Amino acid sequence: MNRRAFLRGTAVAGTAAIAGCLERLGFEExxxxxxxxxxxxxxxxxxxxxxxxxxxxxxxxxxxxxxxxxxxxxxxxxxxxxxxxxxxxxxxxxxxxxxxxxxxxxxxxxxxxxxxxxxxxxxxxxxxxxxxxxxxxxxxxxxxxxxxxxxxxxxxxxxxxxxxxxxxxxxxxxxxxxxxxxxxxxxxxxxxxxxxxxxxxVDEDRRGAREAHALMDPSGHGHGGHDGDGPGHAPTSDGPPVEDLPGDRLGTERSADAKITAIRTTADRLSGDGDYLVVCLRTPYNDVRLPSATLNATVERGGTTVLEDESLAETIDPELGHHYGVQLAGLESGDELTVAVDRPPQVARHDGYETAFFDFEDVRYTVS
The missing domain is CATH 2.60.40.2480 (Periplasmic metal-binding protein Tp34-type)
Incomplete structure (x- = not known):
């Protein structure tokens, strides 16, 4: 008999008692x-x-x-x-x-x-x-x-x-x-x-649905105990909402089921004399950052390529959070920006993420 299989088919109220009973009957680790x-x-x-x-x-x-x-x-x-x-x-x-x-x-x-x-x-x-x-x-x-x-x-x-x-x-x-x-x-x-x-x-008719479990609430899960006890657990890795990030949002596109948001900012600490391009790569439902990927950007202006396959550096910033960024000479109205994910996030995945974030297609934005 498999203990976990047995427990899963039993009322939650009896879980602890049944586990102890099975141990007394000789079921080993x-x-x-x-x-x-x-x-x-x-x-x-x-x-x-x-x-x-x-x-x-x-x-x-x-x-x-x-x-x-x-x-x-x-x-x-x-x-x-x-x-x-x-x-x-x-x-x-x-x-x-x-x-x-x-x-x-x-x-x-x-x-x-x-x-x-x-x-x-x-x-x-x-x-x-x-x-x-x-x-x-x-x-x-x-x-x-x-x-x-x-x-x-x-x-x-x-x-x-x-x-x-x-x-x-x-x-x-x-x-x-x-x-x-x-x-x-x-x-x-x-x-x-x-x-x-x-x-x-999860109910059988919901398993495999295009959604995700909610992130834990850092203020409501246990430090020093099980979920639901104590003052809260560690922060989660959802990024600041993109609508709150400083700069001009060029748009959000979807590829390999990831959300890819491009933002142009002229903050002096980031852009120097030009622009700084921010690209946020996140999960589609909880805005969790997707680290350890390789991205690049291409810019076309009036049919001419003015920037080709420029690497975006994985970056952390107190205001922008985790993102991929690069300094640019300057974007102009009408420029066509293409962002490519050359290598998917090189991180292990639990159930629900293991089939996503692999086969990326290029995404495009028009600078207004």
Whole structure:
């Protein structure tokens, strides 16, 4: 018998009691996990998965510049994207899916960083060393995570090495995040905490629909507990609304089911003597940033190409958020701007994102 399959078919009110009963009957850890149902006939787009998992929080730490939060949920499959796409299934030895969120402690901006994670027992012995995958999920947005195995219950210390930020930084970020930092979070691993997390199934007639689960509300989910407890979890990675960004919006187009918004700004700190082109690459429903892509721009004026395949730099800015940008000599009314995504976002994906954001077609805008 598979415990999770059994629990999914049982009333939520009896979940904890049934789990304890099954353990007393002799069901071992290796029988606990299984991949949740995978939607059939998935679209090449963002879709609503078959269900969603509750998550818990082990704690957070900050050094005044970087802030991190350590979260956990039921082990589950995901897809890695590093040139080829590979599906990673749940292993029978997996203890949990461990997640790390990294952000700027001053502005609550999610940061694209290098990160490594080391897990130690209370006697100082190292039990796990990993480089978590940069990931996208519908409820958390951008984070770092992996399925991990812990040898036994007890007290552990997670030592996270984060930074530096390797993308371009502008504005107040220009002179920050040059160095790496080590932050520690002590936590207590109990198998019952993982087993008691709920898995909420989506109605069958909605599975695969062109929509997404809502992002978690940072003000309403638990720090130090399960969803719904405590003062809130880490910020999510939805960007500032494009209508609030400074500059002239040239339009928003859709390609590979991503929203691609182009904005021209003349802010001196960005544009120098010309213009600065901002391109926001985001998910279609929750405005989650799509990092680690390669974009370029071409500008035609009166049938003549005045800029060809100019690379856009992945950038973070306190006002503009995460975007892809480039300085231009100056755009004129009537110019035709083409934005191409040469390489899709190189980040792992959870259910609902694994079929989207791959086959991009060029998008075009006319400067007014």
């Amino acid at each position: 290796e029988s606990a996990w299984d991949n949740p149902p995978l939607v059939e006939d998935r679209p090449d787009a963002v879709y609503l998965p078959a269900g969603k998992e509750e998550m818990g929080h082990y704690g957070r730490a900050s050094d005044g510049e970087y802030a991190v939060e350590l979260s956990y949920t039921i082990p589950h499959r995901f897809w890695t994207v590093a040139g080829d796409t590979q599906r990673v299934d749940v292993d029978t030895d997996d203890s949990m899916h461990l997640m790390l969120t990294v952000w700027d402690d001053q502005t609550d901006t999610i940061l694209p960083v290098n990160t490594d994670l080391e897990l130690r027992r209370d006697d100082g012995s190292i039990v796990e060393q990993l480089t978590p995958w940069a990931m996208l999920s519908q409820r958390m947005g951008a984070h770092y995570g992996d399925n991990i195995t812990l040898p036994e219950e007890g007290t552990y210390t997670a030592r996270a090495r984060v930074g530096p930020v390797t993308t371009e930084r502008t504005g107040a970020f220009a002179d920050r995040f040059d160095d790496a930092s080590e932050l520690e979070i002590e936590f207590e691993f109990e198998r019952s905490d993982i087993h008691d997390l709920e898995f909420e199934m």
